[in-house]
Amino acid sequence: MKDSNAIRAMCRLYAAMLYAYPREFRLQYGVEMEQFFHDRCRELARERAGSGAWFRFLRRNTTDWIVSTWRERRASRTSPGIRKLVQEWAVTLLMFLFVTTSMVQAYVVPTGSMENNILVGDHMLVDKVGFENGGNNWASYMLPHREVKRGDIIAFRYPEDVRQTYVKRVIGVPGDQIRLEDKQLIRNGQKLDEPYVRHSSPGLDDYRDNFPTAPEFYTTGRGRDMFAGHVHDGEVIVPPDMYFVLGDNRDNSEDSRYWGFVPNNYLVGKPLLIYWSFDAPTNDYVDWNFRHIEDVALHFFSKTRWDRTLRVPSSQAAQ
């Protein structure tokens, strides 16, 4: 009797599954176990077993595989000593460290400056290698990357306090001339249509909405440097190796208007994926407190914004 393709495929799969067993066990019994599995399949085929019997067989076999790999691994660990254990975990740990330090970083958004694109409490993974210079590490030079473009949402270290990570949208790249006229952004002499922008206050604030005017008392040191060195004829001119960034929630965002440019080596990366979005006030994300833990524990299901889970923050260029 010839084996059917399905049986051959299952046997190959089972042969691969045997690699989960410890090496010595697999070398000693692997061939016999494959034979055993093959025999069982052939017997079921000969009996013309229905799909229910096949399903039970596969389920039982999977359970057997899980239970016995676990048992054999535990048994083999005690005998060849702690070395194996360390070896196994070392690889896992190294991969974990590599990935977390150089490829992605988890980040929580504390403020609403990017609403409605990114909300307070969005927990996201930041891709540290997608941009040239991203995360400022070797992996970003090795792996495929691209330059930061206008319209990209970026995560970066806040220049006035590098311990904080901010997320904003790139408005100006080196050489761009930027100004705001009654909330309307004008870049290189052209009015920009910015569909992502939200205006939350109807009133006009001269500093905020007719930027750049003159430094106010809340303009930071770097902001004042920008006014002193890079404002010509009522326009900010972005210097080399810097970005000019603004929040999408334009009337309620502390951004390059207040604290100046983002140096390109402060770039962390590109927001990749929102993995969890939990509705809690800004304070809870700025100062870690016990009340927040309680809040998460009690309202995990109701305050998680499920529709935002696994969303990708959209980078879109202004027209």
Next chain:
Amino acid sequence: MKKQPDLLPLTPPVFHILLALADEERHGYGIMQDVARQTNDALQLGPGTLYGCLKRMLAAGLVEESDERPDLEPIGEQHDERRRYYRMTALGRSTVRAEAGRLAGAVSAAKAKLGLAGGKS
């Protein structure tokens, strides 16, 4: 060596594997088939469980490997496949006997107790 009390009680798979080998040498798949027969399909050993048990039983000296030879009653029509056969040792025989005795004692104790309880209901 009569019996090793520290091997008792045996786990059900080990007990039934020993019973399967009590009358003749068998290969792995044959053991599984015989165990299923003994237990009316209640205990169907998977390959991982079976060879895990055999490994420990070999180490404890309850069974030993026989030779590798072509199957006597081939499954399917391949006569040329060679299989390794397992055989019970003297220690295995005395252990399974001791276990059977232990289980018989447990069953009679249970019968005595449950017989009384059954009378009430």
